[in-house]
Amino acid sequence: MDDAERRARFEELFVANFRPLLGYAARRMTDATSAADVVSNVFLVAWRRLDDVPPGDEARLWLYGTARRILANHHRSERRRSALVLKLGAHVTTHAQTESTELAVDLIEALEKLDADDAELLRLTAWEGLTPSQLAQMWGIPATTVRTRLHRARRRLRRELSGNAGPDPDMRQTTGASPLEISREDT
Incomplete structure (x- = not known):
C-alpha cells in the first residue's frame, strides 16, 4: 500500500469511526478531555498498525478493541495513582x-x-x-x-x-x- 492509499484508508477509518469511538470513551471516562485523549491514542495505534487493521466492518471492531485496551491501561494507571495517594494520605495527619x-x-x-x-x-x-x-x-x-x-x-x-x-x-x-x-x- 503506497502513502496515498494509506492516507485514504486512514481518513476513511477516522471519518467513519471518530464519533462512535469518542462516545464510547466518553461514557467510560470522567471528563471529555480524557475521552478525546483515548480516541487520539486509538487512532495513533491505528495509523502505526494500519496494515493490521482488518478491512470492512471488522475495522470498527478492531478499533473498539484497541480503545478497550487503552481505556484499561488508563484505568489501571488511575487505580495505581489513587492507591498511592490513599497510601500516602493514610500517613498524613490533619x-x-x-x-x-x-x-x-x-x-x-x-x-x-x-x-x-x-x-x-x-x-x-x-x-x-x-x-x-x-x-x-x-x-x-x-x-x-x-x-x-x-x-x-x-x-x-x-x-x-x-x-x-x-x-x-x-x-x-x-x-x-x-x-x-x-x-x-x-x-
Whole structure:
C-alpha cells in the first residue's frame, strides 16, 4: 500500500469511526478531555498498525478493541495513582496536611526544574510503578544504565528540593543527545 492509499484508508477509518469511538470513551471516562485523549491514542495505534487493521466492518471492531485496551491501561494507571495517594494520605495527619500540600507544590516545582528526561524517569518509576528493568526493556537500554540514571535523577531532585541546585557533578559534556539515549560512555 503506497502513502496515498494509506492516507485514504486512514481518513476513511477516522471519518467513519471518530464519533462512535469518542462516545464510547466518553461514557467510560470522567471528563471529555480524557475521552478525546483515548480516541487520539486509538487512532495513533491505528495509523502505526494500519496494515493490521482488518478491512470492512471488522475495522470498527478492531478499533473498539484497541480503545478497550487503552481505556484499561488508563484505568489501571488511575487505580495505581489513587492507591498511592490513599497510601500516602493514610500517613498524613490533619496537622501535617498543610505541610504535605506545600511539599507537593515544592516537589512539582522541583520536577519542573529538572531535565525533561530525569523528570520523566522519576514519574515513570514513582507514579506509574515501572521498574528499572521494565524501563530498560521499553527504551532498549541496559537495566544498569536505567538504575544509574534513576539514582542520579533522584540525587538531582533532592538537590532541587533542598535548594542546592548548583552545577551537577554527574553531568558529562555530551553532544546534546538525550540522557535516555545510550552513549558510548554508558556501555
